Structures are given as structure tokens and as C-alpha cells.
Amino acid sequence: MTNANSESQDVRTPSNFLRDIIAEDVRTKKYGDAVIQTRFPPEPNGYLHIGHAKAICLDFGLADEFGGKTNLRFDDTNPEKEEQEYVDSIMKDVRWLGFEWDRLCFASDYFGQLYQWALQLIRAGKAYVDDLSAEDIRHYRGTLTGPGTDSPYRNRSVEENLDLFVRMKNGEFPDGSRVLRARIDMASPNLNMRDPVMYRILHATHHRTGDTWCIYPMYDFAHGQSDSIEQITHSMCTLEFADHQPIYRWYIEQLGIFPSQQFEFDRLNLTYTLLSKRKLLQLVQEKHVSGWDDPRMPTLSGIRRRGFTPEAIRTFCAAIGATRTNGTTDIEMLEHFQRDDLNRRARRAMAVLYPLKVVIDNYPEGQEEFVEVANNPEDPSAGTRQVPFSREIYIEQDDFRELPPPKYYRLSPGKEVRLRNAYFITAQSVEKDAAGNIVEVHCTYDPASRGGNSPDGRKVKSTMHWVSAPHAISAEIRLYDKLFSKADPGDFEEGQSFLSNLNPNSLEILSGARLEPSLAGARVEEHFQFERVGYFCVDPDSAPGRLVFNRTLPLKDTWAKIEKKAGS
Ligand code: ATP
Ligand code: MG
Secondary structure, eight states: OOOHHHHHOOTTSOOBHHHHHHHHHHHTTTTTTOOOEEEEOOOSSSOOBHHHHHHHHHHHHHHHHTTOEEEEEEOOOOTTTOOHHHHHHHHHHHHHTTOOOSOEEEGGGGHHHHHHHHHHHHHTTOEEEEOSOHHHHHHHTOOSSSOOOOOTTTTOOHHHHHHHHHHHHTTOSOTTSOEEEEOOOTTOSSGGGSSOEEEEEOOOOBTTTBTSOSEEEOHHHHHHHHHHHTTOSEEEEEGGGGGGHHHHHHHHHHHTOOOOEEEEEOOOOBTTOOOOHHHHHHHHHTTSSSSTTOTTSSBHHHHHHHTOOHHHHHHHHHHHOBOSSOOOBOHHHHHHHHHHHHHHHOEEEOEESSEEEEEETTSOTTOEEEEEEESOTTOGGGOEEEEEEESEEEEEGGGBOSSOOTTOOSBOBTOEEEETTSOEEEEEEEEEOTTSOEEEEEEEEEGGGGGGOOSSSOOOSOEEOOEEGGGOEEOEEEEEOOSBSSSSTTOOOTTOOGGGGBOTTSEEEESOOEEOGGGGGOOTTOEEEETTTEEEEEOTTOBTTBOEEEEEEESOOOHHHHHHHHHO
């Protein structure tokens, strides 16, 4: 997988040309004494995803760095696809990422002003009402290699245009029957400049303005002017809008309003991940996932539920920086920053996912004791806790082999291992059921090895986690894996769709896990490292006495390996 971002960049000094531009504008006082003003402009037609996090970190982060301000602006000009639910989730997610907006704005608040500006352009002979059908407009627009053709309505008088536009607004015409277009240049090499549509007729109920309007401005007619109204100095967006820059500037120049400027940066693409609201919506609607916040989704609400943290996402976004070439970033890089963050912060606990009973024959029956365990070896301030130990414990099935293969250092008959923080044990015999499955392993322990310390300098090759059987609690464990099994989920066979790349094993649910009793008090969204297993967090599906844990990530970090390979 090529990785323009990660290969060429040093994580500590990520390149970010936007920062350089802003720093220069501040130095030269391009906007006088005015502060840097940015905005994050989501369309409320879906939940935010990790790609939006990159835009948020740039919009809010850069303004912050230079003492500026950032507005959250809903780009709500498509009433058919937009909903209050999305507005609410977007505000929640921006705050969760750790940012607070200066002003909360809605493009729909500018509908009145935009309408006045449309009238102004009509009066100046710069806009006209076109009766061509959408199909004809597309046809007349021409191609990348050939010029367009003027619409027969292009030379309507100002009076006629004013009359028709006012009547469009008054609801006299059906949807799609007419549009308002800017009168620019049908031969422009940039198709966006060939008399772009400014307004369309749409009798739809808007989530904020209700039925007040039956004409709605197009993105290009709304965005630059909304920036201008809010006196945005640096309007940052993704590269696919580069071709729109001339039209962005044209409206601002024709109207003679605050000269906001647009800058484009590379869109975040991640391996094994789709970042398109339309496709994410399809996954939700067709129930391939449980909802927008399914822990396998790349939405901020999904990865939050999965156990990702705002700190790690911000560190990741800072590390990828911003460039002017689209590339694909390895998902392992994001996971690396997440492990790093959780390693520092997550409380440790012992949980056995696939339990195998171990009976310690020489440990007195009915006895119990408590061993002291550090909550987080990376963070002494996290303190310690008392973990119960007794004659019967659980270990992972994988940690025992009756017939060990070569180099198998965990428990097997005659072999001694360390139980983490507890004792050395040696396997003696196994007990099987009628079908020949091992149901119990009988061991002996060395009382002198308490705390897991070697009594006489004798070495063991393996340290294993365990849970005392009579004290253990149970919980549902949800093991998540990648939602797609292909690095580029958008790459599929003819006649198929991206759905053919769904990973059929992206969720495994375990009901038999046994956990140390201190986890009974775990709270929703709390993070843990289950020792030797992975990072987990408590799912909101949990109820009193019925805990559900999501696996955020297994412990193994593959990013270091990838980085090494890329560097060699
Ligand atoms: P999608 O294609 O997923 O629907 P969008 O671009 O239509 O995304 P918007 O709500 O319009 O979504 O995006 C708000 C802001 O977030 C825009 O400035 C957009 O450029 C930016 N953005 C969206 N996706 C990404 C991404 N993958 N990487 C970086 N920025 C993004
Ligand atoms: Mg969009």
C-alpha cells in the first residue's frame, strides 16, 4: 500500500502547508489586526467520520494556534437529506474531539441575504432564469474538450429575470421547471464557470426554515458568501473543491463582499475503511451494521463506542498533517497512536476470554488470599488493587497444551510457568470428559514464589494471566475486527459493489469469558487493558450485573513494523 503521508513524513514535524500559509498571513498582517477566522462546515446529512476529524483538527487547531476563532457552520442547503438528528450528533462529536466553536451558524440563516444577492446579480445582468431541463443544461454545458452552448434563455431581459425569479421564490412553478444561473462564460475551460446554477426550485420542508422557502441555493452560491458573511479568513476544504475556487472567488468579487479565501488540502483516506457518508448511510440503512455508532464504523460515534479516544485521534491528525496530494494512510498508524494513548491511560485488569479450569492440588481447599497488583505500570498514580487468588483458577485455553509443539513455553505437563503477580505453578495431569476434551488441568504451586517472584533464581519462560474461579464475574465480550477485508474496499469485481468486500468475521461475541471481580464496577466508556489480550471498553449496552465489553484493539502493534519496512 502506498502511503504518501506516512512514508514521507517525520511524525514529530509533520508538514502542514496550511500552517505555513496562515503563519505568513499573520506575519504580513494580510487581514490587518483582524484575528484568523476559520469554520468547520459539515452538511447535516450523516454522522461525522474520521475524515471529518482531520478537517476539524485543521480548522479548529490552526485557528487556536494563531489565536483565532472557529465557527461551526451547518451547510444545510439540501433539505431533502438533512435532519436534526445529524445536527445534534455533529455538535456532540466536535465537542467530544475536544473543540468548542466560537459561533454556531447555519447556512440557512443566510437564505434571506443570499436571495438579496441573487437579485443584485440579476439586476447587474450577471444572472438569468433558465427554463431548460436539467438534462438539457447538462447537454448544453459541453465537455472538457469542447465549449458549451448558450441556453436560448440566456439573454432574457433584467425585468423578465426579476419577475420570474420572484415568482420562483413565491412558489408559482413546480420543482425542476426553472433554475437561476450565473451568467459567466459558456466557453470557460473550467466547467464550473459555464453559467453554474445558483438556485433550484424545491418544495421541500427544511429542518430549520420549514416551508418558508421553495427555492434553495446551490453549494457554490452558498458557501463562499457564508464564509464572507462570517468574515472567514481561511476557508479550508478538501481537494475536490479546487475546481470550484474560481466560482468561489467570482461571486465574492461580483458582490464586492469580504474577501474570504479558499485553501484545499488532501482528503483523508484510510486502508480498510470507507469514508463517504453516502456509503456509510447505506451500511446503516441496509443493516450491515447496527447503526451509525456500530463500533466497526469509522464514524466518530462508532470509534468512540469502540474505545478510541479524542487524544489519540488528535495526535493522529497532527501526525498526518496536510498536503496537496491525495494519498492513503495505513489504518495501522491510527491504531498505533490509539494503543500508545491507552497504554499510558488504561487501567489493567485480568480477563480470560476462553477459560480453562486449573486446580492447584496442593493449595489448601477453602483458602483465599489477595495479591496486590499495579493498576497501570505506566502510571504509578493509578495505584494498586487487591486481586483474589484461590485453589481454582481459569487460564486461557491457548495457554495450555497437553502435547506442546516445539518452542511452546506456556503451560504443559511437567512445565513450570508464572501466574502473573501470584505464584509459579507446574502442570501435573489433565482431566477429560467422555469426548476427550480437557476440562481441568491439575497443577501444584510453589508457596515460596508468592508475588510471582522466583524463590531461588529459577527461571520460567512464561507469565500468564488468570482469574480466580470462585471470584470471577462474567461479561459479554464483543471482539471486533475490520469491517472490510480488502485494503481498498472501493475495489470490487464488475457487477459487485463495495458490500462484496465486507469482512464476514468482523464481529465475534463471547459469552463465556471470566473476569476479575474488580471489573464489576466498570463504567460505560471506561477503558481497560486486559493483560496479554488487548484494549477493551465498556459498551453502553451494559446493564447492572450484565457488562458488555468491546475490544478496541488487540495488543499487537503492527505499525512499528510497517514503518520499519517503509524506512528500509
Ligand atoms: P462525505 O463525502 O463523506 O459525505 P463531505 O465532504 O460531503 O463528506 P461535509 O459534511 O460536506 O462532508 O464535510 C465537511 C468538511 O469536512 C468539509 O470541509 C470537507 O472537505 C471535510 N471532509 C469530509 N471528508 C473528509 C476527509 N475524508 N478528509 C478530510 N476532510 C474531509
Ligand atoms: Mg458534502
